[in-house]
Amino acid sequence: MIELKNISKVYNKSKSNEVNALQNIDLKIEAGSMLAIMGPSGSGKSTLLNILGCLDVASAGTYKLNGQELQSLSRGKLAAVRNQHFGFVVQDFALIEDYTVMKNVEIPLHYSKNKVNKKEKTLALLDMLGMKEKASEYVYNLSGGQRQRVAIARALINNPDIILADEPTGALDQKTGEQVLAIFKKIHKEQNKTVLIVTHDEKIAKQCEGIINIVDGKIVKKSY
Numbered sequence: 001m002i003e004l005k006n007i008s009k010v011y012n013k014s015k016s017n018e019v020n021a022l023q024n025i026d027l028k029i030e031a032g033s034m035l036a037i038m039g040p041s042g043s044g045k046s047t048l049l050n051i052l053g054c055l056d057v058a059s060a061g062t063y064k065l066n067g068q069e070l071q072s073l074s075r076g077k078l079a080a081v082r083n084q085h086f087g088f089v090v091q092d093f094a095l096i097e098d099y100t101v102m103k104n105v106e107i108p109l110h111y112s113k114n115k116v117n118k119k120e121k122t123l124a125l126l127d128m129l130g131m132k133e134k135a136s137e138y139v140y141n142l143s144g145g146q147r148q149r150v151a152i153a154r155a156l157i158n159n160p161d162i163i164l165a166d167e168p169t170g171a172l173d174q175k176t177g178e179q180v181l182a183i184f185k186k187i188h189k190e191q192n193k194t195v196l197i198v199t200h201d202e203k204i205a206k207q208c209e210g211i212i213n214i215v216d217g218k219i220v221k222k223s224y
């Protein structure tokens with residue numbers, strides 16, 4: 001369960017280019033939900049996702065994850081929370097082009113204590129995502145849809161309970177985007193993972209259980 005209370009984020013505080021990226025965000029997200037986050041460019045969607053995923057900290061407010069207050073944690077402890085609970089998927093896949101599929105998926109395991117059965121775990125995930133036969137292929141030989149499957153496998157390798165996806169279908173054509181969304185739906189349904197997807201695509205958002213709408217750093221509507 002995610003609980004944000006009165007969260008604000010100010011970039012470049014007290015400088016001439018100060019930005020109030022998030023203002024007074026109150027949000028409760030039940031474990032096991034699948035929600036879309038929508039809003040115009042620059043409205044604060046990525047900022048919100050970064051704070052939720054412990055990649056950044058809020059300027060004010062409180063963030064509780066499963067009852068644990070995160071706001072006051074040291075960087076090291078926050079990183080441990082991030083590695084334990086979150087998997088990230090981004091629009092441009094963020095894969096290493098001249099590594100194989102297998103090697104890309106295993107990257108998060110380098111930062112984890114959880115290194116047992118590395119190969120088996122990776123192959124099982126690639127199998128689930130229809131990418132097992134590409135395990136030894138280099139990323140530069142893959143299509144966009146295949147790359148995003150690899151990125152999803154990498155996000156899942158540490159068995160996080162929350163997947164944060166920032167425009168995961170943004171670089172894909174409609175059909176491939178739908179296929180990638182179907183993967184998120186499957187992970188959500190079969191593994192009961194919380195899935196939060198930032199998207200500009202109404203069709204994608206409508207297939208989630210609810211939508212959070214952000215405008216100018218404020219939540220203007222929550223439909224769930």
Ligand SMILES: Nc1ncnc2c1ncn2[C@@H]1O[C@H](COP(=O)(O)OP(=O)(O)OP(=O)(O)O)[C@@H](O)[C@H]1O
Pocket residue numbers: 011012019020021039040041042043044045046047048
């Ligand atoms: N590191 C940063 N330093 C300064 N300003 C930033 C930084 N990151 C984001 N901003 C500003 O904060 C505001 C919110 O940005 P954010 O990237 O969260 O919006 P977004 O809704 O994800 O946008 P987009 O849909 O274009 O990705 C914008 O005005 C942006 O310019």
